[in-house]
Amino acid sequence: MRQLQFIWGLCGLLVAGLAVPLVGWVYSHELPAVYWLLLGGVVVAGLAWRWPRPLLAVGERLGRWLAIAPWQVALLALAPALAALTHSATGDDVLAHAPRLAVACWVAAVAAVLIGSTDRTERWQLRWGGPDWVAVLILLLMALIVRVQGLELVPTTLSGDEGSAGLSAVALGTGQETNWFGTGWFSFPSLYFLVQYLGIAWWWQTIFGLRFMSAVAGACTVPLLYWLLREMYGRPTAVAGAAFLVANHFHIHFSRIGLNNIWDGFFVALVLAALWQGWQTAERRWYLLAGFALGLAQYFYVSIRVLPLLILLWAGLLWLNKQERPRLRQQFPNFVLMAYTSLVAFLPLGLYFSDKIDQFMAPMSRVSIWGEWMQWERDLTGGTTADVVLNQIKLSALGLVSEPLRHWYTPDAALLLPAAGALFVLGLLLLLWWRDARTGLLLLPLAANILLSAFSQDTPASQRYIIASVMAAAIVGVPLGYVYNLLAAEWPRWRYGWQALLVVGLIALMATDFNFYFFKVYDYYVLGGTNTEVATAMAFYLRDQDEPPAMVYFHGPPRMGYRTHSTIPYLVPTIQGTDIPEPITAPPDWVVPTPAVFLFLPERLNEYGYVFQAHPGGRYREFRNTNSQLLFAAYEVR
Numbered sequence: 001m002r003q004l005q006f007i008w009g010l011c012g013l014l015v016a017g018l019a020v021p022l023v024g025w026v027y028s029h030e031l032p033a034v035y036w037l038l039l040g041g042v043v044v045a046g047l048a049w050r051w052p053r054p055l056l057a058v059g060e061r062l063g064r065w066l067a068i069a070p071w072q073v074a075l076l077a078l079a080p081a082l083a084a085l086t087h088s089a090t091g092d093d094v095l096a097h098a099p100r101l102a103v104a105c106w107v108a109a110v111a112a113v114l115i116g117s118t119d120r121t122e123r124w125q126l127r128w129g130g131p132d133w134v135a136v137l138i139l140l141l142m143a144l145i146v147r148v149q150g151l152e153l154v155p156t157t158l159s160g161d162e163g164s165a166g167l168s169a170v171a172l173g174t175g176q177e178t179n180w181f182g183t184g185w186f187s188f189p190s191l192y193f194l195v196q197y198l199g200i201a202w203w204w205q206t207i208f209g210l211r212f213m214s215a216v217a218g219a220c221t222v223p224l225l226y227w228l229l230r231e232m233y234g235r236p237t238a239v240a241g242a243a244f245l246v247a248n249h250f251h252i253h254f255s256r257i258g259l260n261n262i263w264d265g266f267f268v269a270l271v272l273a274a275l276w277q278g279w280q281t282a283e284r285r286w287y288l289l290a291g292f293a294l295g296l297a298q299y300f301y302v303s304i305r306v307l308p309l310l311i312l313l314w315a316g317l318l319w320l321n322k323q324e325r326p327r328l329r330q331q332f333p334n335f336v337l338m339a340y341t342s343l344v345a346f347l348p349l350g351l352y353f354s355d356k357i358d359q360f361m362a363p364m365s366r367v368s369i370w371g372e373w374m375q376w377e378r379d380l381t382g383g384t385t386a387d388v389v390l391n392q393i394k395l396s397a398l399g400l401v402s403e404p405l406r407h408w409y410t411p412d413a414a415l416l417l418p419a420a421g422a423l424f425v426l427g428l429l430l431l432l433w434w435r436d437a438r439t440g441l442l443l444l445p446l447a448a449n450i451l452l453s454a455f456s457q458d459t460p461a462s463q464r465y466i467i468a469s470v471m472a473a474a475i476v477g478v479p480l481g482y483v484y485n486l487l488a489a490e491w492p493r494w495r496y497g498w499q500a501l502l503v504v505g506l507i508a509l510m511a512t513d514f515n516f517y518f519f520k521v522y523d524y525y526v527l528g529g530t531n532t533e534v535a536t537a538m539a540f541y542l543r544d545q546d547e548p549p550a551m552v553y554f555h556g557p558p559r560m561g562y563r564t565h566s567t568i569p570y571l572v573p574t575i576q577g578t579d580i581p582e583p584i585t586a587p588p589d590w591v592v593p594t595p596a597v598f599l600f601l602p603e604r605l606n607e608y609g610y611v612f613q614a615h616p617g618g619r620y621r622e623f624r625n626t627n628s629q630l631l632f633a634a635y636e637v638r
Contacts, residue, residue, distance in 0.1 A: 066333045067119060075116030076340070082109035083347035090181045090348065092355055094171075099178040106181070106348055110292065113344040117337040119284040132230065135239055136223045143219035143246045146514075147255040151215060152207040154518065155257060155527040157536040161186075162258040163566030165196065166210040170570075173197030181348040187362035189349055191299035192260045205570060210258035217266045218255025221470060222246055224269035229474055229481075231277055232438045236484040240506060241477025247510035249517035250405070250415045250462070251469045257527070261463050264304045265470040267297035268445055271307060275338075276441060282327075284334050291338035295345025302363045303449060303467055308342065310444045317440050324437060367456040392454040399453070399460025400424065400472055409462035411521045415469055417512055420476050427478035446471040480505065528565075534631045535565035537623050538599060541634060542572045549636075550593040552577035555584075555604040556632075583607055587614035598635040605633055 059073040066073075082105045089102035096102055168185035171177045172194045177184070184190045199212030222242050230238035245251055254262045270293045278286030294311075297304045315335060318324040328335075343350075353360040369377070369392065377388050395403055401421035404412050416424055431439045449468040453459055480502060487498045526533050542552065554562040554577055562577035563569055587610045598611050612618070612635065619636040 072116040075112040079109045079113040079344045086348040087351040090179045094177040096178040143222040147215035157527045157532045158567045159528040160565035163570035166570045169193040169197040187359045189299040214262050218262050221266045228273035237477045237481025240480035241474045243506045244476050245473035247513040249513045260301045261466050263300035264466045268467050287334040287338040291341030295342035298346045395459045396450045396454035405462040407458045407461040423476045427475035531560045535567040539568045539571040549595045549597040553598045555580045555600045557581045596637045600633045602630045
């Protein structure tokens with residue numbers, strides 16, 4: 001009793017002690033929040049020391065229900081206080097009040113909830129054999145090669161959004177901004193940009209550095225999908241689904257651009273694989289991994305935000321199944337701890353969003369179909385709101401198999417090419433025929449992704465289908481694995497022949513997507529369109545100058561400006577440029593520092609003559625794309 005009393009008192013004093021340093025470090029508008037945390041810590045410490053029995057009784061009951069020791073209950077109670085201190089130490093601005101303290105508190109909060117939830121009786125053991133590890137290693141290496149090779153060349157342009165994300169990453173990575181638990185460019189959480197900076201820190205402000213972590217995330221999704229399918233349906237299905245994801249043109253594309261979309265696929269595969277393993281084995285560590293990954297995922301792209309509700313819905317479906325209900329009762333504490341772990345990991349960002357709900361809603365509200373867009377669509381089609389919504393859902397669903405994707409990736413094809421689309425439909429029918437717990441866990445994220453995409457503009461907008469692409473790859477693998485298992489069971493002596501047939505079929509399926517993405521798509525597709533192509537070519541031209549110009553004069557408005565695409569500021573951050581907004585009609589009398597460069601879009605090329613008259617003796621150059629279309633002209637004054 002005395003030992004437990006000491007533990008409770010120590011934990012209460014620890015809460016108070018952690019709050020004390022913040023009093024001197026945070027700004028005045030944060031003092032009330034810290035004051036209440038400090039006061040709460042002192043009260044808990046006093047109660048734990050003076051009247052320990054009620055707290056001990058609650059702790060012991062909770063510990064028995066969760067199958068943990070009383071000291072672990074104390075850690076669980078401490079975790080949200082540490083997470084709240086993380087938000088207090090960061091605040092709401094781009095510069096955190098105490099950045100090191102904030103990171104330390106968040107790490108301590110996560111450690112507290114993980115250590116406090118761990119079942120110490122569990123023992124780690126390998127569940128896979130050598131063939132599984134060999135298959136995972138081969139698939140991972142293939143995925144990395146496909147996604148990293150020529151990363152700076154394909155896609156052929158660096159979009160302005162990628163450049164903006166890169167600049168936000170540089171600001172966080174170099175300490176210009178220090179709030180890791182707020183938001184950065186386009187209201188996306190800042191922690192993602194810090195992860196993106198890992199590639200930039202190694203390869204500098206290059207296209208390769210900007211896109212590298214996306215390639216890593218996309219490649220690592222492959223073994224995670226293998227894990228999920230291996231535990232659900234066995235090795236053949238896992239090989240088939242993961243191998244298809246290696247080559248899927250859609251997933252390759254988003255793995256090769258420097259944006260946060262691709263991370264949703266990584267996290268959905270990780271969360272579902274860990275959750276399913278936990279459900280099958282009743283081992284708590286998998287639930288804790290799923291919970292931490294679910295909380296961490298909220299710091300990346302927005303479509304993952306619906307996953308906690310989907311897991312809750314899946315658990316509800318398990319409850320309705322009388323055969324699964326006893327197991328759900330038995331594992332309910334694991335679900336509770338998974339949710340608690342997720343909440344603690346997400347809490348600093350959640351508190352930030354609670355003060356700035358507009359930041360939380362921004363990524364969704366700016367593409368919502370409700371409002372002016374809906375009115376415009378009703379007027380255009382002559383239909384009702386219900387007609388428009390149903391058509392949106394139809395387009396969103398068909399974006400998987402037949403409707404050409406739009407917006408960020410326009411390959412004039414659906415997410416799945418015809419052969420893969422046929423396998424997807426067969427897999428979908430098999431899942432609906434089986435109708436078990438596996439079906440719900442695979443189809444709920446897919447259905448939610450389709451439905452939410454339907455309520456956004458430009459459906460089917462490709463950038464919102466990352467989760468759908470991973471789930472679709474899993475479903476493509478289902479009929480292949482199912483047919484292989486049938487054949488191997490019926491004619492076991494031909495097992496190696498069936499394996500060879502499966503491999504040949506997968507190679508053909510993968511080759512179709514490889515060929516489509518790397519040898520066909522870029523014959524007509526340009527990431528970001530013509531202006532992005534111009535901005536990329538201009539950035540390359542300026543970057544390759546032997547003597548960087550002191551000033552760049554851009555005759556580009558109104559079509560585009562020097563900084564309207566962050567492509568140029570990201571790739572050549574040290575070169576200053578200014579826009580010439582109005583066409584000049586006479587030789588300019590500006591004082592021009594040398595060396596200087598004048599850049600002209602084709603529609604303003606007639607102004608070159610006036611610049612030449614004012615600054616004769618320079619060098620004139622034209623830059624064209626692979627179709628011989630003039631992108632811009634440059635006049636260099638030395």
